[in-house]
Amino acid sequence: MLTLEKFTIGVGDRFAHQAAAQLRAFQQAARDGVEVVPVWNKSNREHTFVGSEPQSVFDAAQAAVKSLGWEKGWHVDADHIRLETVGRFLPCSDFFTIDVADSIAQPVAPEAVGAFIDRHPELLGRVQIEGIDRPFEITRDEVARIAGKFLLAVQDAGKIYRHIAEAKGEGNIIAEVSMDETDSPQTPPELLVILAALADEKVRVQTIAPKFTGRFNKGVDYVGDLVQFEKEFHDDLAVIRHAIARYGLPANLKLSVHSGSDKFSLYPIIRRTLPQFGAGLHLKTAGTTWLEEIIGLAEAGGEGLAFAREMYAQAIGHVDELCAPYASVIDIDRAKLPSAETVNGWTSEQFVRALRHVPSDPQFNSSLRQLLHVGFKLAAKAGRRYLDLLEANAEVVGRNVTGNIYARHLRPLFIG
Structure with a gap:
């Protein structure tokens, strides 16, 4: 079985030009004695926006691995x-994020709920999970409520998983189940029921992405109660360890945090x-990474x-259109967005400081950053012009890409 490290x-590498720069960050972590493995990702929606094919992600990653002599996993x-x-991902992917958030809270046959409860009497009453101080008190009605909310989503995950396994062979795939893009966070008792149901569906899930309390906006830090997040994260880890032992799920099953990037306050x-x-x-x-590309171009002068300024001018003129697909994961204060005329007069340093995610910098502008984050399709429309600029400024862009992943993510998470 293909096992996730x-x-x-x-x-993400939306324009397939930064795989080597990204991989250099993982090489630096390896030199620090910590093995972290890159997983290059790009959604169907992003391929559609950019006009790319999934094969381009694999090709760029493979080229980087070969050119840098990377001998660890990827x-x-x-x-x-x-x-x-x-379907379009099957030939070139080995990791599959199965997204069933849209199926949460959709009606499921009452007999399926009853059958699930009958199969799992261990979920009723006082359920003690090692590592959690207080046992869960779960009534039959509560299990029925949870199953009623999540069972169809788990069944859909099973259908998608079996489709992928049939096409590629079960031993050749890594499955993640994603439930994060929904309105309400899943509680630890709900996660326990979900994992029991995934075991029933024989989904060999190696990582699961629940929704946590708080805002996970694109490209900016976490907004929420850090104490509550810590409790949820801790208790979810305990539930996963319990479910591995109780239901025979893969021993390497782990939590996935779909961060929207840059959740610096959560890393400690x-x-x-x-x-x-x-x-x-x-x-x-x-x-x-797309933002680091724009930062690098602005830094290059x-x-x-000029292109970075132009991207902002176009973005400020199409705010509604750009933000609509991401409305649930961005919070932009339009009053804090500078005019295109103002930005057109900025120096390299002013532009970089406004966009680079350094929360302590008084010039940092989170609203501008979020707007440009969702504005990547504007660069896609620029086509060859944008790619030529990336190639002409590869050194400065690559330095920003590598430094961002290593210094802002890998070091605080795994090295300190």
């Missing part, structure tokens, strides 16, 4: 796929909690800075 980070993620979109919590359970982690960092 203990520590993995999902990295994977390519068919990100947030469903049955109707997975994650780092100190994982060792309590000997647990692994999959962190999906989303699309901030000249035509690069």
Whole structure:
């Protein structure tokens, strides 16, 4: 069976030009004595926006691995796929993020709920989970409520998983089940029921992405109660360890945090909690590589800075259109967005400081950053012009891409 390594980070490369720069960050971590494996990801939606094919992600990753002599693991993620979109990813992916959030709370046959409860009497009453101080008190009605909410989603995960396994062979795939893109966070008791149901469906899930309390907006830090997150994260790890032993799920099953990237305030919590359970982690960092490309072009000055200014001018003129697909994962204060005329007068340093994610910098503008984060399709429309600028400024862009992943993600999470 293809086994996902203990520590993995999902990295996006929307224009397939930064795989080597990304991989250099993992090489630096390896020199520090920590093995973290890259998982290149790109969703069907992003391929559609950019006009790319899944094979391009694999090709760029493979070329980087060969050119840098990387001998550790690496994977390519068919990100947030469903049955109707997975086909184009099958030839070139080994990691499959099965997204069933849309099926949560959809009606399921009452007899399926009753049969699930009958199969799992261990979920009723006082359920003691090692590592959690107080036992869960779960009534039959509560299990019925949870099963009624999540059972169809788990059944859909089973259908998608079996489709992928039939096409590629079960031993050749890594399955993640994603339930994070929904309205309400899943509680630890709900996660326990979900894992029992996944075991019933014989889904060999190696990582699961629940929704946590708080806001996981694209490209900016976590907004929420850090104490509550720490409790949820801790208790979810305990539930996963319990479910592995109780239901025969893969021994390497681990939590996946679909972070939207840059959840810096969560990294100390994650780092100190994982060792309590000997647990692994999959962190999906989303699309901030695109932002590092724009930062690098702005830093380079000249035509690069002119292009960065132009991207902002176009974005500020199409805010509603750009933000609509990401409305649930961005919070932009339009009053804090500078005018296109203002940005057109910025120096390289001003542009970089406004966009680079350094929360302590008084010039940092999270609203501008989020707008440009969802504005990557504007660069796609620029086509060859944008790619030529990336290639002409490869050194400065690559330095920003590598430094971002290593210094802002890998070091605080795994090295300190």
